[in-house]
Amino acid sequence: MCGIVGSIGRSDDTVDVLMDGLRSLEYRGYDSTGIALGPKLQVLRKSGELDALTEVVNANEPTGTYGIGHTRWSTHGPPTDRNAHPHTDENGRVAVVHNGIIENYAELKSELEAQGVTFSSDTDTEVVPHLIAQRLADGVDAETAFHETVDRLDGSYAIAAIIDGEETIYAARQGSPLVVGVGDTCTYLASDVPAFVEHTRDVIYLEDGQRVRADADGYTVFDDDREPVEVSIETVSYTAEETGKSGYDHYMLKEIHEQPTALRQCFSGRADALEGTISLEEVDEIPQPDAVQFVACGTSYHAALYGASILRETGVPAEAYLASEYALSPPPLSLGTLVVGITQSGETADTLAALRDAQSRGVTTLALTNTVNSTAARECDHAVYIRAGPEIGVAATKTFSSQLVGCNLLAEELVDGQRDLRPLIESLRGLPDDVQSILDSSAAESLVDDYADSDAYFFIGRGTNVAVALEGALKCKEISYEHAEGFPAGELKHGPLALVTPDTPVFAVVIGDDERAQKTLGNIKEVQARGAPVIAVTDGESAADEIADETLMIPETSERAAPVLANVQLQLFSYHLADELGRPIDKPRNLAKSVTVE
Numbered sequence: 054m055c056g057i058v059g060s061i062g063r064s065d066d067t068v069d070v071l072m073d074g075l076r077s078l079e080y081r082g083y084d085s086t087g088i089a090l091g092p093k094l095q096v097l098r099k100s101g102e103l104d105a106l107t108e109v110v111n112a113n114e115p116t117g118t119y120g121i122g123h124t125r126w127s128t129h130g131p132p133t134d135r136n137a138h139p140h141t142d143e144n145g146r147v148a149v150v151h152n153g154i155i156e157n158y159a160e161l162k163s164e165l166e167a168q169g170v171t172f173s174s175d176t177d178t179e180v181v182p183h184l185i186a187q188r189l190a191d192g193v194d195a196e197t198a199f200h201e202t203v204d205r206l207d208g209s210y211a212i213a214a215i216i217d218g219e220e221t222i223y224a225a226r227q228g229s230p231l232v233v234g235v236g237d238t239c240t241y242l243a244s245d246v247p248a249f250v251e252h253t254r255d256v257i258y259l260e261d262g263q264r265v266r267a268d269a270d271g272y273t274v275f276d277d278d279r280e281p282v283e284v285s286i287e288t289v290s291y292t293a294e295e296t297g298k299s300g301y302d303h304y305m306l307k308e309i310h311e312q313p314t315a316l317r318q319c320f321s322g323r324a325d326a327l328e329g330t331i332s333l334e335e336v337d338e339i340p341q342p343d344a345v346q347f348v349a350c351g352t353s354y355h356a357a358l359y360g361a362s363i364l365r366e367t368g369v370p371a372e373a374y375l376a377s378e379y380a381l382s383p384p385p386l387s388l389g390t391l392v393v394g395i396t397q398s399g400e401t402a403d404t405l406a407a408l409r410d411a412q413s414r415g416v417t418t419l420a421l422t423n424t425v426n427s428t429a430a431r432e433c434d435h436a437v438y439i440r441a442g443p444e445i446g447v448a449a450t451k452t453f454s455s456q457l458v459g460c461n462l463l464a465e466e467l468v469d470g471q472r473d474l475r476p477l478i479e480s481l482r483g484l485p486d487d488v489q490s491i492l493d494s495s496a497a498e499s500l501v502d503d504y505a506d507s508d509a510y511f512f513i514g515r516g517t518n519v520a521v522a523l524e525g526a527l528k529c530k531e532i533s534y535e536h537a538e539g540f541p542a543g544e545l546k547h548g549p550l551a552l553v554t555p556d557t558p559v560f561a562v563v564i565g566d567d568e569r570a571q572k573t574l575g576n577i578k579e580v581q582a583r584g585a586p587v588i589a590v591t592d593g594e595s596a597a598d599e600i601a602d603e604t605l606m607i608p609e610t611s612e613r614a615a616p617v618l619a620n621v622q623l624q625l626f627s628y629h630l631a632d633e634l635g636r637p638i639d640k641p642r643n644l645a646k647s648v649t650v651e
């Protein structure tokens with residue numbers, strides 16, 4: 054998983070275009086960065102974040118009319134200068150950037166080494182420039198050399214290559230995202246649209262197996278038989294401003310504050326409050342499934358837990374599975390089962406593998422995703438978009454909230470019946486204002502002073518709020534690097550209670566005043582008896598706010614909508630804790646936004 058970018062057809066600002074493109078792709082990895090420029094091939098690369106490469110660029114002042122760039126999340130080889138992309142052949146004639154994993158690289162490397170080629174990195178990628186260079190040395194033209202090399206690769210890749218003196222970029226996609234930006238006089242290539250959206254919003258989403266030749270006169274897309282293919286150009290709806298920080302210190306904070314808009318967009322036009330009906334036209338021909346299996350990872354898995362829980366409430370058997378486990382030990386399914394992949398990016402390799410496994414067993418698949426035309430959206434039988442807008446911060450925030458609303462829309466569309474949905478619709482429609490009121494008044498930041506020195510942070514909830522507890526803990530550990538765990542509240546006494554001390558604050562999500570809430574109050578008392586401070590995240594219906602040491606209030610709403618609100622309070626706590634601790638919030642160590650390796 055990495056980000057790649059390319060630009061051709063501009064005269065004097067290619068370096069800026071590539072560097073700006075890499076800046077917007079840093080969410081895909083930030084272990085090292087690099088660029089290669091032509092027609093006189095120059096390669097500059099550096100371990101560390103983009104600022105390190107900026108210093109190298111400023112010192113060398115490279116120029117070029119076209120080029121490629123890369124930001125790396127290490128898979129093969131540590132994050133060192135020698136493993137930074139672009140990689141070249143021994144003579145520095147070919148430069149290549151790559152996102153993905155070349156599975157047969159060891160075999161190709163042995164073959165090349167047996168022929169006397171010396172490798173200068175530990176990466177799988179380096180076989181590519183050597184293979185291209187070999188074919189060039191054999192007298193084959195550049196385009197054929199590229200195609201023949203790509204034909205030899207197994208695995209997943211988005212690759213871009215330039216060759217000294219050839220005013221062309223060659224690129225190929227197989228299993229890793231690659232989009233082409235179509236400008237008036239320039240062509241761009243990137244792992245994701247934000248890399249060039251300030252220059253053009255006209256985009257071609259390449260299919261697996263497709264390849265591209267781009268030069269100053271435009272571009273041609275080929276299939277894997279090297280035949281030119283017709284492609285459609287789509288215009289993305291978002292602008293460069295929407296992918297910037299808009300004055301916030303971090304993308305994460307901006308995206309937390311964008312939740313009212315994201316939720317409005319997700320819900321808009323999909324429910325009729327007067328009639329009390331919900332309709333998702335993307336899936337309205339799907340009959341009520343016998344069962345639903347959700348597959349997802351990380352935050353999206355927490356949304357899947359929530360989705361499965363609300364579907365079960367409507368009487369449909371539903372389970373959430375970690376996508377990374379699903380294909381390896383697939384659960385039984387009948388042909389009437391619907392498998393739903395929840396994935397913000399639509400590119401998570403584990404989730405794609407699980408969906409492909411389900412498809413291979415003949416069932417209907419559906420992607421609930423934020424990314425239009427993502428691999429999940431294209432490969433599944435159906436796609437429902439959560440319409441949250443671009444999310445750049447590695448920590449998922451607004452997409453999680455929108456996934457929860459998306460699960461409600463999906464559940465109500467899938468389940469046949471004549472229930473009056475007006476109360477649910479009312480509460481979902483009220484979410485943007487309710488979230489805004491939390492953003493305007495949250496006490497989460499004020500808790501940080503008292504709790505920033507804690508040994509660990511625990512999060513508990515019951516029912517759909519188990520997903521909130523797990524997500525609260527994931528967010529906390531992901532961006533603050535502090536130990537955090539989430540538990541179903543009833544599980545505490547079966548083990549985790551041993552960890553509870555006066556230095557481990559417990560966040561308890563208590564919504565309403567039903568039996569679950571009452572039992573959670575009991576759990577609060579259990580941890581308080583061990584000296585742990587308790588922060589209740591509550592709507593004030595139960596006595597939670599009276600019992601707890603601190604309270605994060607949420608507006609009263611339906612049981613389905615409340616988890617969205619409770620989660621916003623926990624997002625804010627984690628954000629401010631991480632900020633207090635000086636963490637690199639948008640780019641937590643070892644992580645990347647889009648995890649395209651299994």
Ligand code: AGP
Pocket residue numbers: 350351352353395396397398399400401404447448449450531645646647648
């Ligand atoms: C969320 O904060 C994480 N960065 C991560 O768990 C993420 O949700 C997971 O990798 C799944 O990503 P996806 O939704 O794009 O499939």
